[in-house]
Amino acid sequence: MSLQEILDHRRAVRHFDPKKPVDSTVVKKCIEQATLAPTSSNLQLWEAFHVTDKKVLEKLAPAYLDQLTARSAQQIVVFVTRQDLYKKHAQATLAFEKENISKYSPIEKKAKRIKKLELYYAKVMPFLYSRCFGLWGLVRKALAQTIGLFRPIMRQVSEGDMRVSVHKSCALAVQTFMLAMSEAGYDTCPLEGFDSLLVKKALNLPYNTEINMVITCGVRMPDGVWGDRYRRPFEETYHLV
Numbered sequence: 001m002s003l004q005e006i007l008d009h010r011r012a013v014r015h016f017d018p019k020k021p022v023d024s025t026v027v028k029k030c031i032e033q034a035t036l037a038p039t040s041s042n043l044q045l046w047e048a049f050h051v052t053d054k055k056v057l058e059k060l061a062p063a064y065l066d067q068l069t070a071r072s073a074q075q076i077v078v079f080v081t082r083q084d085l086y087k088k089h090a091q092a093t094l095a096f097e098k099e100n101i102s103k104y105s106p107i108e109k110k111a112k113r114i115k116k117l118e119l120y121y122a123k124v125m126p127f128l129y130s131r132c133f134g135l136w137g138l139v140r141k142a143l144a145q146t147i148g149l150f151r152p153i154m155r156q157v158s159e160g161d162m163r164v165s166v167h168k169s170c171a172l173a174v175q176t177f178m179l180a181m182s183e184a185g186y187d188t189c190p191l192e193g194f195d196s197l198l199v200k201k202a203l204n205l206p207y208n209t210e211i212n213m214v215i216t217c218g219v220r221m222p223d224g225v226w227g228d229r230y231r232r233p234f235e236e237t238y239h240l241v
Contacts, residue, residue, distance in 0.1 A: 006182045011225045013187040014069045016218025022074040024052050030180035037176040039169035043089045046170035049078040063198035069189040073216035079174050081166045084208035086129035094121035131159050170212040187220045
């Protein structure tokens with residue numbers, strides 16, 4: 001399918017066909033394709049939990065408020081954020097980018113570029129993503145506002161701001177996953193209505209994870225799509241500057 005066809009095909013499907021199984025290897029491949037989505041500073045602070053066990057799916061149904069899309073789903077993918085792993089991911093990204101510089105940068109620029117990367121991933125990133133009951137965020141916010149008096153600076157640096165940033169990156173991966181599933185001929189539905197505590201307990205998710213989105217997967221039934229798609233008039237959304 002072309003991109004336009006994929007976009008037209010993707011709908012929030014509320015009812016899946018129980019007689020049409022979903023190939024878990026295809027879903028896994030779509031999750032792998034989702035890893036190609038961009039993330040802030042390439043930290044990739046998200047993970048996906050691919051649920052295929054029927055008993056677990058049944059156990060999860062009440063956590064999804066017994067929505068039909070969840071009860072009829074052949075498989076479910078739960079995307080979570082992992083801001084708690086920022087140090088580990090920053091170190092891994094730094095190591096990779098050092099190798100990139102060694103391979104592709106001119107000799108005379110390697111040392112300077114590596115030093116800049118080390119400052120960014122070993123100092124700046126840990127400072128930005130650290131959390132302490134909002135206190136570090138207040139310190140960062142005050143520092144940013146002060147520096148902002150003299151030059152442009154990123155001002156969204158509170159703990160809440162950084163949490164939003166992590167979730168935005170995860171959402172990019174989720175959208176990529178849903179489009180990949182559509183291209184593969186499968187249907188999905190992103191859920192907002194669920195009991196996050198019950199989901200985390202059922203899947204034994206790490207304490208520090210936050211559920212970004214729950215995606216049900218399957219093949220649509222005729223009543224799976226609730227009518228035509230509504231979108232606001234494009235001229236109300238689009239602004240040429």
